[in-house]
Amino acid sequence: MPSVDMREICKYYPESGVKANDYVDLSVKKTEIHAIVGENGAGKTTLMNILYGLERADSGRICLDGEEVVIRNPRDAVRLGIGMVHQHFKLIRPFTIAENVTLAMEQRKYGVLLDRREAWKATEKVIADFGFDLDPGAKIADLTAGQMQQVEIVKILYRHADVLILDEPTSVLAEQQIRTLFDTLKNLTCLGKTIIIISHKLDEVMSIADRVTVMRKGKSTAVRNTDEVDDKELSRLMIGKGITYGFKRDASVPGEPVLALYNVSVAERTGHRPLLDNVSFSVRAGEIVGLTGVAGNGLEELEEVVNGLRKVDSGRIEHRGLDVTNASSYFLREQGMAYVPSDRLRRGSSLSSSVLENLIITSRRSFLNRGFFRRKAMEKFGREILKHYSIDTDLYVPMGTLSGGSIQKIILSRELSAQSDFIMFSDPTWGLDVASAEYIYSRILECRRSRAAILLISNDLDEVLGLSDRLMVMHRGKVVGVFENDGTLSKETIGEYILGLRNDFKGDAGNDGQATMGRGDGNGGGIDDNVVGGGSSRDCSDLSPE
Amino acid sequence: MNVIHNAVAIMAPFLLAAIGGLFTELTGMLNIALEGLMLIGAFASVVFASATGSLFLGVALGIISSVLVAYLFAFVSLRLKANIFISGLATNLLASGLTVVLAFKLFGSKGVIHFPGAPVLPLVSVPALERIPILGDLFFGHNILVYLGWICLVLAAVVIYKTPFGLRIRATGHDSSTVESLGLNPQSYQLKAILVSGFTCGAAGSMLTLNLQAFVPNITAGRGWIALVVIYLGNKTPLGILIASFVFGFAISISNYAQGFMEIPADFILAFPYIITVVAMIGYSAVRHYRSQKLAMRRDR
Missing domain, CATH: 3.40.50.300 (P-loop containing nucleotide triphosphate hydrolases)
Known part of the structure; x- marks a missing residue:
């Protein structure tokens, strides 16, 4: 009997015309660690947001322990025992761990007042029960990324979640912290919890997950036991063609x-x-x-x-x-000296400017004629770059409407074209x-x-x-x-x-x-x-x- | 010590408006509509008080009017997603225009309107205790709305720090997406905060007109804006607001007092609260700068 069963989930974004989920199936067994892998934009996060009630599917069914459920919002999800650790932590930095853990499900006295002592106790109990090492009175701002993630997990466990969703949990962690996280997750499955983990780091998936669902372009393309596949095959399933990164x-x-x-x-x-x-x-x-x-x-x-x-x-x-x-x-x-910055959305490009403007910004003066731009020359230059670097977009669309990959390609081509x-x-x-x-x-x-x-x-x-x-x-x-x-x-x-x-x-x-x-x-x-x-x-x- | 006694009376409207503003500020909104909400409360309370002859009904209906306008402001800002600065500005302009138009329609005057029939704000007088130096001036012999301000302050402190509602209010201001991910609706907390600001601003406004038994167009004269400054000077805490509004009250009280025996131009006296505001804001940002530097140093160590 699968613990979480999502059937034929569809989600369409009319604004961008993207079918984020196109008849996606996901079946997660009880007390397993189930990974969802796929490229950016494959629909992993959308699927999990639907499960957690942050977004609603256009169609499809969700069953928990064999019973069909309706999840309209995170409150429903929490009530059904589903919790999610977001890629970017959802923590209030000036608050203590206990305050963050109990927020929205506060311990009360006299019906209306906060009971700090009970909040502390309840938090401490969860921390002890699941073998974490945290001080309920510590402020979030003083914690490391690894500890913040633990607080997120404690927060979910405090809400009695049986299904834990983790969205790219290792992206903010150092090597050592990742190992701690994996130990924690394995420990949680021993205690009867079911874990769904979104990742695109295949080596991590191979080492932590029992089974893996591969998503590609909004579709679920394969489900495998991790001991029956290698990361080469997974990556082939993800990309949908042979391995091409053998340069x-x-x-x-x-x-x-x-x-x-x-x-x-x-x-x-x-x-x-x-x-x-x-x-x-x-x-x-x-x-x-x-x-x-x-x-x-x-x-x-x-x-x-x-x-x-x-x-x-x-x-x-x-x-x-x-x-x-x-x-x-x-x-x-x-x-x-050329520079491709890490912050491509703010330092690397101007999102409200057009692709062309972003392309010529470093060489703008070569297009000037008595202080005015020579539009034809600019367009020619822009089109040549787009063609040479095989970027599929129009010169006059705003940068901000493009995907992260396209934005980076445009920044890269601008910097490289400077020779x-x-x-x-x-x-x-x-x-x-x-x-x-x-x-x-x-x-x-x-x-x-x-x-x-x-x-x-x-x-x-x-x-x-x-x-x-x-x-x-x-x-x-x-x-x-x-x-x-x-x-x-x-x-x-x-x-x-x-x-x-x-x-x-x-x-x-x-x-x-x-x-x-x-x-x-x-x-x-x-x-x-x-x-x-x-x-x-x-x-x-x-x-x-x- | 008349200066201190007057300071307490003068600070009360600032204090009340700032308490409401504190709630909206903590939910992460810059509420510039305090001024307009006060004005509505000022107008409605004196009109209703004189019409009904009841002080309680006057104040209550003044507060309700202000809360209703606050609800409109909240609806436009939160539901219709208007820029909160623009909708706040609109609320202020609406209040200023509406009160003058209504005054003209109802009483035929665009100037000062006297309400001799309006009940007087009773003073809480304990002659024996009033004679205690300073403490007597601080705590006794004020009108009842001053005490309402203090009750509101204590209530605000309890609500903000001791209740789940206050915890959620503060959480909303720090990161509304976190509140949302926990299955709460951050906007409902913002709405409630705006309604609270409508309540306290209504009370603050009623104090202005009921004291005078008269309505003067734009009687608030920037007090709502100064209340905003008070919130920042008070470092967004109830105790800080109390101190900051007392500083303002004291400064204004001194300048009023000085008028009596010193050759200070009247224009300067009138400008004094605003000069204090500017100086206070500069001082505040200097202190903050210094503090953040010290904090950075400590963190580095």
Whole structure:
């Protein structure tokens, strides 16, 4: 007897003309962990929103334990024992854990007053019953992402949910926290809970789920037991065609350094722990340098420093020997430094402007004729770009109406069309489906082939491991590890450095970097002494899709 | 200490309006309609009080009128999804126009209208205790609406911090999508908050006209706006609002008092509350800036 049975669910969005769910079936057994996988826009979240009552299906039936139910709103879902952990946490940050857990189902005294003590007790009971380690009196704002997620789960369990829906639960967690989450989930199934997990990280799905439903373009295409499939087959089911991400990162001999940082430091405004602490490295022509770490450890600051959006307090930045320390973004772009920012919706593009306007913004002056735009030339340029990068859209639609993948393709094509010798990518595939991510990867590798120096800042370990020639790890504003990516590097090793569990990197990292770093003579410098005969060749077919 | 005694009387309308405004502020809405709601209450209460001869009915109907207009404001803002700033502005313009038109239709005057028949606001007088320095001035010898303000303040503090309703109100202001995901309707809390602001603004307005036994067009004279400032100065807490409105009341009281024996131009005296507002807002933002810096420092350590 299945616990949750959704039959022929249809959901159509007339505004966008998208059939988000097209006769979708989902059958989840009691006390199993059931994963729903699919690309972005496959309809996973819509299906779960329907189950949780946030959206209503146009047609279809939902049965719980064999009985047909109607779920009009989250209140109905909660009453029926369904709870959902959203991708972005639904927590009130200034409130305590107990207040968040009991919100909307408060413990009362005298009928009208809040009973804080009972709220505390009830929260503590759930925490203890399910083996969490949380303090009911702690404020949400002081918690880590992993703890916040635990609070979300406690919140659901407090409402006596038997079915837990988790939407992309690992996307905000570090490697270690993911393991804790998985232990928690397995523990919950032992205690009789049923878990539905939305994901597009196949390796995680394989390790945690019992069964998996694959969705593609609004349809449920397959249901498999995880011990009977491998991630290759799953990814084939998701994409709907053969595996196409088997491109190779071929050998490349790095040239001279294009961008070099020497002991760059940025202090916190209030002057305590530095945001960037003596960061030194160089990026050479024809190589991809990957930079990774957990959010809050200096990646964002470095991204801004290299693009000229943030001033450094000490240290030097050189572009082809020219001192560009604290130069403006405008100047850096003039110098041929391109930038694909992680925040593609705000920093990377103007959503209310048209595709064409977004495409020409960096090269706008070449289209001027006595202060006015030459529309024909602009359109020609725009159409050529769209054609060359095979982007299927019109020049005059607003950026904001496009999908995340298309927006990123347009930003990418704008930055690449500038023929820069240095390109910084920051989380280039964040939130994109497999096909779009793959497209981005092939473009990045193409830049490398055309001898651009590439700095790839990414929180996605698979991505940096798959693409980088060299890999740097940042922790607390310092470069704590620099590795040649020769194929022997393991995700676990990197993970330990990322989380600061290991700080024993012997080599040219962080403060020690000065010793081996050439001091700004233009072509020396960098951490290139130990590269002989170029980067190693590596088959990237194991590059995990994001 | 007449200055303190007057300050308490002067602060009462600010306090009442700010209490209602606090509720809307906590649900995440900038309620600029306080001014208009007060004006409606001011007009309706004195008209009804003089028509019925009952103080209680006057105040009650004044409050009800203000709540009705608040409901209209809420309907336009929440249900019809109008921009709350624009609909608030519209409420203020409506109140200002409507009261003048009605005054003209009913009483044939666009100027000051006296209601000699309206009952006087009774004072709560305890002669023995009134003589206690400062405390006597603070707590005794005021009209009953001043005490209504204090009751409302205590009630507001209890509701906001001690009841599920208050918890949900605050949650709505911090993140309405969270409230929604828990199966509650954040808009219903916003509606209730607007109605509460209608209630307290109605009471605040009735105090203005019943004290004078007269209605003057736009008698509120920006008090609703100052109440908004009071909410921010009071850091969006009931106690803070009490202190902030006392500061305003005290400043105005001093300037009134100074008028008697100092050569201060009358124009300046009239402008004083507004000058205080500007200075207070600048001071507030400076303090906030300083605080956030200190907080950042502490977090860093």
